[in-house]
Amino acid sequence: METGYSRWRKLDNAALAFPLVTGKHDTRVFRFYCECKEPVDPEILQKALDETMKKYPLFQAVLRKGLFWFYLERREIKSVVTEEKKPPCSRLYIPDKKTLLFEVTYYKNRINFEVYHALTDGTGAMHFLQELVQNYLIRKHPEAHLSRMESGEESTPWDQEEDSFSQYYSLPEGKSEKKPTAVRLKGEKLPHEEMQITELNIPVKEIHAKAKSYGVSITVFLAAVMLCAIGEEIPRSRQKKPVTLMVPVNLRNYFPSQSMANFFGWIEVGYTFEANTTLKDVVNHVKEQFGKELIRENVARHMNGYVRLEKNPFVRAVPLEIKKYFLMIGASLGSRSITAVYSNIGILRFPPGYEAYIEHFGIFASTDILQLCSCSYQDQMLLGFTSKLPNDNIQRNFQRILKEESVGFREEKQDFPGRNEQQEKEERQIFRIFSFLCIAAAVICAVSDYLFTGALNWFGFAVAGIACTWLLVAVAYSKRRNILKNEMWQLLLITILAIVWDRYTGWMGWSLDFVLPIGALGVLCSMTVIAKVQHLEREEYLFYLIQAAMAGCIPIVLVWLNLIRFVYLSVICSGISFLVLTGLMIFQKKDTFREFHKKLRM
Incomplete structure (x- = not known):
């Protein structure tokens, strides 16, 4: 384990909502890649990755869920270079699946670095990929005596992990401006694996000369071209609203920071199109908006506005399971x-x-919906369009405008082997079949009951049993990636269902006398065995073990309240559970309190 780096850290402000809005339709993953002039050697690339991880070990993290916020936790999981087989930007964060939040793959001449946006931003990803490519080429071509990049002042572990949002936060002044509702691109969206990817390769000298002729930067010029390309697709009936681009801003340009975590803000630039609008009109308007927004005072004001919500004591005190709905609504409204x-x-x-x-x-x-990313190396600027829209009219409009402006480009050939792979759907299909069989069993019970008895006598009990079975299997399916969490959910559900059955079949007390203590003791013992057999790290099992032990102490409380008739099992279960809690507090006190601190951090 590297020294100097935290075992866990909170998500930075820009990433707070990412885990909540991540799904199979928007993975919040971006790909940064290097196209080499020769085929990639996977063995050398693996060695280069191992060397790179020594410089950036904070990427050695998984995303975990606390009671109030998500957080990142270091894990000794080796990142392994693999050949590209999945569709581009496939999911990296899957709830309850403890995997790293980045992947390094290769295909022919291409080195791919895909990363989940909650881990880092474009600047952090660029530094990582530069280091990786440098290490790879130095190893691949020792005869070339390639020199290393000058990194300037060496960053410390604290520098790389710094939450720069909190570092430079100050109380915002005044109220935030109300933003006008923008034009929304409508139409049926493509599934993620069919996402359209269009890449244009533009000579930097040409695009720079064209932007200079308008008196603007390349970013301003391309933003204006993008707005015009979209504006051409907007019907006249909807042209009363502006077409607006969100443009991320690297806050390291305004506040001194060497953080490898997210440290970006954004500005919104837009234009309300009219019948006689020209590209020059849009360029001048975008230039004016950039000039107004990209001054330190406004950048700081926007940043403080982002952080204010996180610092609000009432928001911090709301449990994540409740807070997530408001954060998702806020993201949708934004x-x-x-x-x-x-x-x-x-x-x-x-x-x-x-x-x-x-x-x-x-x-x-x-x-x-639609996004454009760009980067440049030497005299080549690559523009990468990604779109969930079925047609590529906007991309074609963009290319036509470049041609009209005498800016040369070539469209890069798309070669993504994962596009042809069938995504794994077997587990989902099995659960669907199981759900259908449960419904079929309920229908068969209803028909049989009515045909043989002329009424629905025992049908209700049969359906209740089927419903309980389906519920237990559904929870097991949804929590299948984390067996310890699954066990706690199953213990809770089985206990509640047993009490309900006991209550409505004439209270005999078997649910509290037998189901609860046997279930709690079984979960407690099985967790210990699973942690040992699967060689789980302490962070993976400790909090669940504490939960199980606390659940195992409940029966003795019920004995004290005279709710238990057969006391032997309850006393044994609570005694063992109390010893487990005591042992954790004595022998693993530091780790136990650290787990509570992580999970309960507001």
């Missing part, structure tokens, strides 16, 4: 002022000699 996203990561620089082995770099991201 997206109403945005039509699409344009993110310019910037320039990747290497010392002389690397250009002999590097063709170009590229970047694109998963999206819910």
Whole structure:
């Protein structure tokens, strides 16, 4: 274990909502890749990755869920280089599945770095990929004597892990401005595995000269072209609303920070189109908005507005299971002022000699509707469009405008082997079959009861039993990736269902006398065995073991309240559970309190 790095850290402000809005339709994953001039050697790439992880060990983290917030926790999971087989930007964060939040894959000449946005932003990903490619090429071509990049002042573990949002937060002044509702791109969305990806390769000199002729930066010019490309697809009946782009802003340009976590804000630039609007009109308006928003005072005001919600004591005290609905509603309402996203990561620089082995770099991201990302290396700027819209009219409009402006480009060939792979759907299909069989069994019971008795006498009990079985299996299916959490859910459900059955079949007390103590003791013992057999790290089982032990102490409380008739099982269960809790407090006190601190952090 590396020293100097925290075993866990809270999510930065920009990433708080990412786990809640992540799903199979928007994975919140982006791909940064390097196209080499020769086939990739996977063995050398693995060694380069191992070396890179020594410099950036904070990427060695999984996402976990606390009572009030999500947090990142270090895990000794080795990142293994694999050949690309999944669709681009496939899910990396799957609830209850303890995996790293990034992947390094290769395909032919391409090195792919895919990362979940809650782990880092585009700048952090760029530094990681630069280090990885540097280490790979130095190992691959020792005869070239390639020099290493000058990193300037070496960052410390604290620098890399710093939550710069909290570091530079100050109480915001005044109320935030109300943003107008933007045009929304409508239509049936494609599934993620069919997401459209279009990449354009533009000479940097040409696009820079064109932007300079308008008196603006490349980012401003391309944002204006993007707005015009979208504006052409908006019907006249909807042109009363602005077409608005969300443009991420690297806050490290305004506040000194070496953090590898997320540290970005964003501005929103838009234009309300009219019949005679020209590209120059849009460029000038976007230039004005950039000039107004990208001053330190406004950037700081926006940043403080983001952090204010997280710092609110009432929001912090609300449990995550309740808070998540409000955060999701807030994210949905916030997206109403945005039509699409344009993110310019910037320039990747290497010392002389690397250009002999590097063709170009590229970047694109998963999206819910439409996004454009860009980066440049040498004289090549790669624009990566991703879209869930069935047609590619906006991308074609964008290319036509570039041609009209005499900006040359070529469209990169799309070669993603994962597109042809059938995604794993067997487990989902099995559960659907099981659900149908449960419904069929209920119908058969109803028909049989009526045909043989002329009424529905025992049908209600049969349906209740089927419903209980379906509920237990459904919870087991949804929590299948974390067996310890699954056990706690099953203990809770089985106990509640047993009490309900006991109550409505003439109270005999068997639910409290036998089901609760046997279930609690069984879960407690099985957790110990599972943790030992699967060689689980302490962070993976300790909190669940505490929960199980606390549940095992409940029977003695029921004995004290004279609710238990057969006391032997309850006393044994509570005695063993109390010893487990005492042992944890004596022998693993530091780790136990650390788990409570992580889970209960507000």
